[in-house]
Every structure is written in structure tokens, then in C-alpha cells.
Amino acid sequence: MALPHAAGDAPEPQRALRAVAWVRALALALAAAALAWNLAAPPGIAAAALAALAASLYAERVSHARPGGRALRFGAVAAATALSAGATLWLAGLLGSWAWLAAYATPLVLFGALDVLRIAVWIGAPVFLLRFLASRASGFAALEVAVAAGALASSFAPHRAGMVHRPFAIGDFAWGSGIDPAAFYLGMGAVGVLVLAALLLREERARRIPLHAGALLALALLLLFALNITGLPTARPPAGLGLDGDQKAQPQRGRGTRTSTDFQDEYSSDGSDVPVAVVVLHGDYASPTGAYYFRETAFSQFNGRRLVEAQAEGADRDIVRAFPSAKLELAAPSEDTSGRTELAMSIGMLTDHTRPFAMDAPLSFEPAPLKSTFRFQRSYRAVSRVPQLAYKDMLGSEAGDPAWGEALWKLYTEPPSDPRYAELAEEMLAQLVPEYRDDPLGRALIVKQILEETGTYSRKSDHAGAEDPTAHFLFGNRIGYCVHFAHAATYLMRALGVPARVAAGYAVNESDRGDGSAILLRGGNAHAWPEIYLDGIGWVVVDISPEKVLDDPMTPTDLSLQRMLGEMLREQLGEPGTEPILPTKTAVRWLGRALLALLVLAIVAAWCTKLWRSLAPRFVRDAELPRVGYRAALDRLAELGAVRRIGETRERFAERTTPLAPAFAALTREHLRAALGPGASTTPEALRELAWGVRSELHRERPRWRRVLAWLDPVSWLRSR
Numbered sequence: 001m002a003l004p005h006a007a008g009d010a011p012e013p014q015r016a017l018r019a020v021a022w023v024r025a026l027a028l029a030l031a032a033a034a035l036a037w038n039l040a041a042p043p044g045i046a047a048a049a050l051a052a053l054a055a056s057l058y059a060e061r062v063s064h065a066r067p068g069g070r071a072l073r074f075g076a077v078a079a080a081t082a083l084s085a086g087a088t089l090w091l092a093g094l095l096g097s098w099a100w101l102a103a104y105a106t107p108l109v110l111f112g113a114l115d116v117l118r119i120a121v122w123i124g125a126p127v128f129l130l131r132f133l134a135s136r137a138s139g140f141a142a143l144e145v146a147v148a149a150g151a152l153a154s155s156f157a158p159h160r161a162g163m164v165h166r167p168f169a170i171g172d173f174a175w176g177s178g179i180d181p182a183a184f185y186l187g188m189g190a191v192g193v194l195v196l197a198a199l200l201l202r203e204e205r206a207r208r209i210p211l212h213a214g215a216l217l218a219l220a221l222l223l224l225f226a227l228n229i230t231g232l233p234t235a236r237p238p239a240g241l242g243l244d245g246d247q248k249a250q251p252q253r254g255r256g257t258r259t260s261t262d263f264q265d266e267y268s269s270d271g272s273d274v275p276v277a278v279v280v281l282h283g284d285y286a287s288p289t290g291a292y293y294f295r296e297t298a299f300s301q302f303n304g305r306r307l308v309e310a311q312a313e314g315a316d317r318d319i320v321r322a323f324p325s326a327k328l329e330l331a332a333p334s335e336d337t338s339g340r341t342e343l344a345m346s347i348g349m350l351t352d353h354t355r356p357f358a359m360d361a362p363l364s365f366e367p368a369p370l371k372s373t374f375r376f377q378r379s380y381r382a383v384s385r386v387p388q389l390a391y392k393d394m395l396g397s398e399a400g401d402p403a404w405g406e407a408l409w410k411l412y413t414e415p416p417s418d419p420r421y422a423e424l425a426e427e428m429l430a431q432l433v434p435e436y437r438d439d440p441l442g443r444a445l446i447v448k449q450i451l452e453e454t455g456t457y458s459r460k461s462d463h464a465g466a467e468d469p470t471a472h473f474l475f476g477n478r479i480g481y482c483v484h485f486a487h488a489a490t491y492l493m494r495a496l497g498v499p500a501r502v503a504a505g506y507a508v509n510e511s512d513r514g515d516g517s518a519i520l521l522r523g524g525n526a527h528a529w530p531e532i533y534l535d536g537i538g539w540v541v542v543d544i545s546p547e548k549v550l551d552d553p554m555t556p557t558d559l560s561l562q563r564m565l566g567e568m569l570r571e572q573l574g575e576p577g578t579e580p581i582l583p584t585k586t587a588v589r590w591l592g593r594a595l596l597a598l599l600v601l602a603i604v605a606a607w608c609t610k611l612w613r614s615l616a617p618r619f620v621r622d623a624e625l626p627r628v629g630y631r632a633a634l635d636r637l638a639e640l641g642a643v644r645r646i647g648e649t650r651e652r653f654a655e656r657t658t659p660l661a662p663a664f665a666a667l668t669r670e671h672l673r674a675a676l677g678p679g680a681s682t683t684p685e686a687l688r689e690l691a692w693g694v695r696s697e698l699h700r701e702r703p704r705w706r707r708v709l710a711w712l713d714p715v716s717w718l719r720s721r
Contacts, residue, residue, distance in 0.1 A: 025056035028131070028148060032123050035151035040119055047116040051124035059131035077132055085125040092117050263469040263483055266460050272524025273555055276351045277506075278565040279359075279519040282344040287510050288390045292519060293529065293541050295319070296357035296505035302414050305468065307487065307502055312411055314404075316501070318539070320365060323356055323380065327366040339394070339537050340385040348376040348569040357505050358382035361538050370572045379573060389537070391445065397534040399440035400499045412499035412533065415491050418471055425495035443496045444532045444542045447489050451544050454478055455485060458550040482528045485544040489530040493542075504528045507543070512557040518566025524554045607714035610635065617691045622684040626674035629691035633667055634720040636698050639710035644721045663693035 032052035036045045062077065092114045130147060133140040279294070298316045299307035310316050317331050345359060346368060356365050361384055368379045400409060415421050428450050429437060436442030455478040463480060466472035470491060473484040486502045493500040507527035513519050529543040614636075617629045637643070642660060644653040654668040667690040670682060682690075702710075710716060 021057060021060040024131070025053045025060075028056045028127055029053040031148040031151040032127065036119060036123070040115070041112075043112065043116050044119045047120045048123045051120035052127045055124040055128035056131045059128045060135055063132050063135040074133065074136065078129055081125050081129055085121050088121050089118060092121075263464040265462055265464040272522060274351070274523045275520055275561070275565065276349070276523055276525075277353070277521040278348050278350065278562070278569055279521065280346045280348075280566050280569055281517045281519065282346070284517075285341075285343050285386055288387060289541060289543070290510050291543070292359055292508045292510060292513075293503070293527075293543075294357045294359050294506040294508075294521065295362075295503045296353075296355060298501050298503045298531070300411055300501040302416065306470075307490070310411060312407055314408060315411055318361055320362070321355055323354075323367070323378065324365050325367065327364060329364050330362060339387060339389040341388055342383055343386045344381065344383050346379065346381050346569060346573055346575075348379040348565070348572070350376060350565075352377055356380055356382065359384045359386055360541075361385045368573050371574065372572065375568060376572060379569065385538075387537070387540070391441065394441050394534060394537055394540065395436065395439055397441060397537055399497070399535065400533055401535060409499070412501060413494050413497060415494040416468065416471070418468065420471065420475055421491050422495045424474070425492045428492065429496060440498045440532065441534060441540070443498050444489075444493050444500070444530075447492045447496070448542050448544055451478075451485055451489055451492075452546050455480070455544070455546040456548040456550060457481060457485075457546040460550075479550075482544075485546065486528040486530045489542065489544055493530065493532060499533045501531055501539075502528055503531050503539075503541070508557075512562075514557075514559045514562065516559075516563050516566060518562050518569075520557055520562040520565060522554075522557070603714050606718075610714055610717045613717055617688055625684050625687045626671045629687050630667055630671035631720070632691055633661070633664055633694040635717045636695055637661070637664070638719040639713065639716045640698060640702055640706070643719050646721075661694045661697040663690050663697055666690055667694060 029049040029052045033045050033049040036048035040048065096111065096114050126147075130140070130144050134144040295318070297309060298319050300310040300316055301308050301312070309319075320328065320330075340361070342363065343359065347356070347358070348370075358365070359382075363383045363385055366381045368381045370376055370379050400412070404412075425447070428446050429443060431450065432442060432446040436445075458479050459481050461473065461480045461484065463469040463472040463476070463484065470484065470487040473480045474488040474491075483502075490500045490502050505527065506521045506525040507529065508519055508521065508525050529541055531539045531541055533539055613628075614632055617625060617632050620628045634644075637657060637660070640660070642657050644650070648656075650668055650672060654665040657664055667687070670687060670690065
């Protein structure tokens with residue numbers, strides 16, 4: 001009668017099933033902890049992990065149970081699970097309603113314990129059912145992986161949107177240690193890959209699990225090498241404000257490719273929280289309007305349908321259309337400097353831009369080299385002349401610049417030919433007190449006031465398909481977003497003889513700055529606004545803020561992220577007073593070296609294990625010799641590709657390999673006698689001779705080059721069975 005397994009050896013598939021079950025359970029426990037990370041206190045996180053671990057292991061056991069010879073049906077298991085979970089939750093609610101229990105255990109302890117119980121139920125029950133399904137039908141394994149991936153991603157979703165400081169527990173620790181948090185997130189991403197790979201594991205042999213782990217480790221090294229070259233992926237801000245021209249014919253290449261003023265009927269707010277740049281002010285400045293305006297471009301030339309960037313000589317000299325390679329001094333403005341002050345700033349780009357911007361009226365731009373471009377795309381320094389006067393202090397100023405020629409005057413004051421603009425502008429002017437009807441700023445402010453009172457802000461509108469979208473908006477329902485209001489105001493101001501243009505860039509409320517010097521610009525800060533030119537002052541922002549708003553407000557600026565990115569930019573620019581941090585690129589290199597060292601260590605450990613298994617027959621006790629000698633022979637056969645099949649008896653395997661090593665059959669019999677019978681029938685010296693005889697026979701049957709390759713393979717012993 002054949003003996004399929006030696007005594008003391010559990011069936012290989014069963015050992016593999018147990019090992020893989022534990023790997024999957026640990027993977028699901030990690031995913032559950034990640035899901036609870038931002039939702040529960042530490043006890044709740046621990047409860048979620050333990051519940052997932054226990055539920056996964058129990059599901060593996062139940063899925064293979066066959067009471068009365070029949071497998072358990074999923075309907076019965078699901079009903080029992082739902083009843084148990086419902087009863088536990090009902091009991092938790094009942095215990096929470098008992099005042100005497102709260103008085104005895106203190107409310108804080110009682111409700112904390114009940115929350116832990118509820119978390120365990122809400123996590124454990126779904127994990128149990130999901131694992132039960134996945135163990136019964138391989139098709140549900142994909143669902144299991146998707147759920148685990150979603151749980152892992154939930155903890156790091158804010159980081160994908162540019163929130164490099166979240167989760168706070170990791171971000172704060174990393175930043176406090178002088179390390180870019182991205183290095184930690186990359187490590188967590190590698191862990192996530194291992195978790196998902198563990199869930200997909202279907203290996204039937206437990207000893208091959210380390211081989212798979214080594215392959216994953218090598219893949220992680222390859223990815224880190226690629227990341228070291230390409231840099232970090234950047235979050236995607238929302239599309240332009242409809243200021244990118246014909247988007248079908250002219251794809252957007254970042255936020256700085258605005259050349260014309262097409263409109264959108266639906267301006268999506270997706271990605272509005274994505275950081276796109278950070279500005280560090282080198283000086284204290286309070287804006288008289290309560291907002292900071294960073295002008296990136298301006299639209300001054302009316303082409304018969306819309307405003308586009310002006311091409312006339314001398315127009316919009318404050319706009320720079322490309323990043324300068326050296327310090328760029330803009331033409332000295334002709335306006336008086338008494339109403340403005342110089343302010344220096346450093347700007348770091350977190351997403352791709354094709355042109356620089358600065359606050360209000362820039363005087364100069366200068367490249368600022370970064371220590372590393374891993375976090376910031378580029379950086380530069382700018383000096384601007386920022387306004388200090390309130391609107392009331394600018395009343396009485398003349399319109400335009402006396403140095404302008406006729407062409408520039410026409411450029412900035414040409415309205416559309418539609419007579420309705422002039423008619424509406426005169427109606428608005430009639431509502432202005434006579435004292436300011438001839439004042440350019442007074443005329444602009446009455447347009448601003450009436451549009452704010454009568455307009456409604458919404459990212460959804462229906463004007464883009466009209467021949468003149470601005471007219472469709474202004475003389476229709478007046479529902480639109482900043483682009484509509486800016487163009488309508490500019491046309492009306494021009495109809496009143498005030499030189500005006502539409503500017504575009506970013507606008508940030510002064511309150512969002514907090515008490516620091518850094519200003520975070522996000523995708524949702526992209527803005528368009530009207531400006532007028534006053535003699536002695538320059539371009540003045542006359543922004544329209546409608547009183548009626550249909551959309552949800554933008555989320556407040558995360559001040560901790562703002563401070564962190566500001567400090568990162570200062571450190572990258574080498575500004576005095578900044579603490580050095582470990583750049584992410586350097587951290588990635590260190591992580592890669594650590595993984596490489598781990599891989600090398602694993603290879604060395606595997607090869608040392610292989611060497612020991614080969615030499616062990618020389619050193620073990622005589623009682624261990626039948627097992628150890630047989631194992632060494634199995635390893636030799638596995639090196640050359642001769643491996644016992646699943647379900648194949650040891651005797652049948654010995655018979656099949658007789659042409660390769662005739663001595664192996666005798667060694668197999670001695671191993672089985674020692675393991676299952678009365679003991680080996682020969683002396684220890686004879687057993688050693690048999691083991692070395694198998695080795696010699698295999699050497700004769702295989703060429704030297706193949707034996708050398710087999711000897712160099714550090715994991716060949718994992719294939720022995």
C-alpha cells in the first residue's frame with residue numbers, strides 16, 4: 001500500500017492553504033486598519049484590524065466545512081451573519097441606554113467600548129462574507145481586491161489631490177523628522193501593492209510564497225528606479241476657466257496657455273482643492289481690497305466676437321508670455337509710485353505652467369534654482385508694485401495713460417458693436433450720483449455694483465453656444481461665472497469711455513493667508529476679473545462679486561498644508577532660517593537602497609539555506625539522517641527540474657526518477673521506514689553514502705554548465721516537495 005506522505009509532514013496543499021489564509025487575513029486586517037484610520041480612535045483602529053483578521057480566518061474555515069457531507073450554502077451563512085451582526089448591534093444600543101451601567105463604568109469608558117464593538121461588527125461581518133464568497137468562487141476575488149484597494153486608497157486619497165500632509169499622523173511625523181511626507185506615502189503605496197498581491201495569491205505550495213515576495217520586491221525596486229527618473233506624479237487641477245481658446249484645436253498645456261476667451265456652459269469644480277502653486281511673501285502686506293490677485297495674462301483686444309490677448313506694440317507690458325532664463329526687468333511704469341509699494345515674493349509651481357505670474361503689477365522676474373525638482377516643477381522670484389489705496393482714495397484720477405497713442409486708446413476702449421451695451425451702460429450711469437458721473441472709477445464702480453446686485457454666480461449656464469456669449473448672459477438671465485461677469489463689466493466700462501480689460505490668473509482672499517507669509521494657490525482660485533487703467537496708479541482691479549451664488553463655496557485653505565509647502569519652498573531655495581529637510585528624491589534613493597539591500601539579504605539567506613540543506617547530512621544526528629538525507633536528494637533533483645507532482649506518492653516519484661538517480665529509490669524507502677515504520681534498515685554511514693550517491697548520479701546525468709546554473713539558483717530548494 002502506497003504511503004502518500006511521511007509521518008510528521010502535513011499535506012503540502014493543506015500547509016499552503018493555511019499559510020495563504022494567514023497572509024490574506026493579515027492583508028485584509030491592514031486594509032481595515034487603513035479604512036478606520038481617519039474614522040476612529042486608536043482602539044477602534046485596532047478593533048477593525050482584529051475583526052478583519054478573525055473574520056477572514058473564520059471564513060476560510062467555514063467555507064471548507066462540510067456538515068453531513070454537504071457544503072454550507074452562502075444564503076444560510078449570510079442570514080446567520082446578518083442575524084448575529086444585528087443582534088450584536090442591538091445589544092450595544094441596549095447597553096448604551098442603561099443609565100446605571102454608564103454610572104458604574106463612566107460614560108466615556110462605556111461609549112468608547114460600545115464604539116469599538118460596533119466598529120468590529122461593521123468591519124467583521126462584511127469581511128467574513130466577502131472572504132467566504134472569494135474562497136468559494138474565484139470570480140469574487142476581484143471584488144475582494146477592489147474593496148481592499150478602496151480601503152487603502154481612502155486613507156491616502158487626500159494626498160493624491162495634492163494634500164501632502166495627510167493623513168496627519170504620517171504628515172506631521174515626517175515633517176517633524178525633516179523628511180518630505182511623500183517618501184512615507186511611497187512606502188505605504190508599496191505596502192498596498194503587497195496587500196493586494198497577497199489577496200490575489202493562489203499558490204498551492206507554502207514555500208513558494210517567499211519567491212513571490214521576492215519578485216514583488218524586485219518590481220518595487222524597478223518602480224522606484226523609474227520614479228527617481230520621472231519624479232512624483234502631480235495632481236490634476238480643474239480645466240481652464242474657458243480661457244484656452246478653441247480647446248479642440250488647441251489642447252491645454254498647463255494653466256498658462258490662455259490666448260483667447262471662449263466660454264463654457266459647465267465649468268467643473270473637480271480638482272478645485274488641488275494645490276497648483278505656493279507664494280512666499282518677503283514682507284508684510286495687507287491688500288486694500290481684502291484679496292490678493294496674481295495676474296497671469298490679460299485680454300484686451302476685441303476681435304469682433306470676444307477678447308483675446310493683445311498683439312499691438314506697447315499693449316499689456318505687464319504680461320510675460322514665457323518663463324525668463326535670466327532676470328527680466330519690465331519696462332518702468334509711468335504711474336506715480338505714491339499709491340503703491342514694492343513687494344518681493346518667491347513662487348513655486350506645483351503643477352505645469354507655461355508662463356509666470358505675480359501679484360498685481362510686476363517689476364521683475366528672476367529664475368530661482370531649486371535644490372530638487374521632485375516636489376516643485378519650477379520656481380522664480382518676482383518683485384511687484386502692489387496697491388495701497390482704497391477705492392475712495394483713487395476717486396478723482398484721470399482715465400488712461402497720457403503716453404498712450406491713439407491705437408492703445410482704441411484698443412482699451414473699443415466695445416462690441418451691439419448698441420445694447422451702450423444703452424445699458426447709460427442706464428447704469430444714470431443711477432450714479434451726479435458728483436461721480438464723470439469720474440472713471442465712479443463709472444466702473446456703478447457697473448460693479450449693479451452687476452453684483454442683479455447677477456447670479458453659477459458654474460452652470462447656457463451662453464457658450466450664442467454668437468455673443470457675453471450679450472446672451474448680460475441681456476438674458478445674468479447667470480454665469482467669473483468669465484461672464486468680467487467680460488460684461490469690461491464691455492460696459494468701455495462703453496462709458498473707461499479703458500478696461502479682462503485679467504486672468506488666481507485670486508485668494510486675504511483671510512486664507514492666515515498668520516504666515518505663504519499663500520497657497522489652488523485650482524479653485526483660478527479667476528478672471530475686470531481691470532481699469534487710472535493715470536498715476538496703473539491697472540486697478542474692479543472685481544465683480546455677485547450677491548447671489550448658486551454653487552457651494554470653496555473649502556477653506558488648509559493652513560497646515562500652506563505652511564508646510566511654504567517651508568518646503570524656502571528650504572528648496574536655500575533661504576536663510578530654514579531647516580534642512582530630506583528631499584523626496586533622496587528619500588526614494590534611500591528606500592531603493594534599503595529594498596535592494598533587503599533583496600540581496602534575502603538572496604544570500606536563501607542561498608545559505610540551500611547550502612545548509614545540502615551539507616546537513618554531514619552534521620546532523622543519526623536519528624535525523626533519513627529525513628535530512630532524503631531532503632538533500634530532493635533538493636538536488638529540484639535543481640535539475642525533477643519535482644514531485646501534487647498527489648504523486650513518494651514511491652511513484654522515486655520510480656519516475658530512477659533513470660536520473662537509481663540510488664534515490666533506496667533512499668526513499670529508508671526515509672519512509674524511518675518516518676512511518678520500524679526505522680531505517682541500514683547504518684548511518686550507508687544512508688550518507690546513498691545521499692551522496694544520488695548527488696554523484698545526477699552529476700553524471702547532467703552537463704557541467706547546467707549543474708553550475710542549478711548551483712547558482714538560490715531558491716531551487718523551494719521547489720522540492
